[in-house]
Amino acid sequence: MATTDPPMAVLLVGPRPDAAEYVAAALERADDRLDVDSAADADEALDRILAGGYDCVVAGARLDGDAMSLFERVRAHDPDLPFVVYADAGSDDAVSPPETLSASEALSTGVTDYVRRGSATDGDVVLAHRVATAVESARAIGAAERRRERLERFVEVVSHDLRNPLSVAQGRLELARVERDGEHLEPAADAVDRSLALIGDLLTLAREGKAVADVERIALADAVEAAWTSVETADATLVVETDGAIRGHPGRVRQLFENLLGNAVRHGGDDVTVRVGVVEPMYTSTRAASAGGAGFYVADDGTGIPKADRERVFETGYTTADDGTGFGLNIAREIAEAHGWEIRIEESRDGGARFEITGVDVEG
Numbered sequence: 001m002a003t004t005d006p007p008m009a010v011l012l013v014g015p016r017p018d019a020a021e022y023v024a025a026a027l028e029r030a031d032d033r034l035d036v037d038s039a040a041d042a043d044e045a046l047d048r049i050l051a052g053g054y055d056c057v058v059a060g061a062r063l064d065g066d067a068m069s070l071f072e073r074v075r076a077h078d079p080d081l082p083f084v085v086y087a088d089a090g091s092d093d094a095v096s097p098p099e100t101l102s103a104s105e106a107l108s109t110g111v112t113d114y115v116r117r118g119s120a121t122d123g124d125v126v127l128a129h130r131v132a133t134a135v136e137s138a139r140a141i142g143a144a145e146r147r148r149e150r151l152e153r154f155v156e157v158v159s160h161d162l163r164n165p166l167s168v169a170q171g172r173l174e175l176a177r178v179e180r181d182g183e184h185l186e187p188a189a190d191a192v193d194r195s196l197a198l199i200g201d202l203l204t205l206a207r208e209g210k211a212v213a214d215v216e217r218i219a220l221a222d223a224v225e226a227a228w229t230s231v232e233t234a235d236a237t238l239v240v241e242t243d244g245a246i247r248g249h250p251g252r253v254r255q256l257f258e259n260l261l262g263n264a265v266r267h268g269g270d271d272v273t274v275r276v277g278v279v280e281p282m283y284t285s286t287r288a289a290s291a292g293g294a295g296f297y298v299a300d301d302g303t304g305i306p307k308a309d310r311e312r313v314f315e316t317g318y319t320t321a322d323d324g325t326g327f328g329l330n331i332a333r334e335i336a337e338a339h340g341w342e343i344r345i346e347e348s349r350d351g352g353a354r355f356e357i358t359g360v361d362v363e364g
Contacts, residue, residue: 030128061087227257241277268302301350
């Protein structure tokens, strides 16, 4: 089944290496979203799971009586990782050999699904379908949880950060009425401006967290230059070092650049130089495939960001600027992740900050 959906990393734990290899190949043929690795036993499987990166575990019902032990150990590590048990034809409650886990036993413990895999090709198709369904369901639940967490962040900001500047404005305006003195009006206006900025960022954050559906070919240079016109640049200099193109949502990509460019100017100084270019794929001597994923970067020659703060700067509300809202880089990360990209911070060649967005196919 050909598809452009995201791949699903599956760990198959089988009773015999030859059987596991056959089932893994059959699952990948049945659904090309499935990328199946095999583990010979529960200990090897748990080591791989602890290392991370799997969307689902599929265990044979004849796993030397150890399928449920593995399930319990997996649940202790990750309560939400889908765990599917499969049994070959004939392994039902009535005729199962003693060492074969039955459907009722497995489901009673809370496994995600139990599938009887027939010997015919359609048995592999059924198993592949049930595995994919389990992964899709887990991803949907995870996305809903992230939306809930985002909503909680909104409530926190509205109840704290937004209340403070409005309270300042309210107090200053009251003093201006009583004293008939205009010196209170400017602080009140500043507080209102900050409140409006926070509201705008909140609305943007709510929108940018949604996964990108419609994408277009975007020339990087055009997107960067358009974003630059929307940023207060003072005497800053922009240097675009690429004529490449990417595929993304035009409006959200522009917002991404606006936030990164604005951050560079705000923290790098009025005369900062900001460079935008392509992150080249990294190759090894044994692999022609990219080891790190191509992408693009926004770098400056300012003071940089200490390593200890490079994760914190993406947190909601974190800012070191007096007039900052603390949402700009958080929104940038939301936009990148909505496209399926990753964003990280490195030191630029000039000692400033370099934001790298990877996992992006850049066309020449």
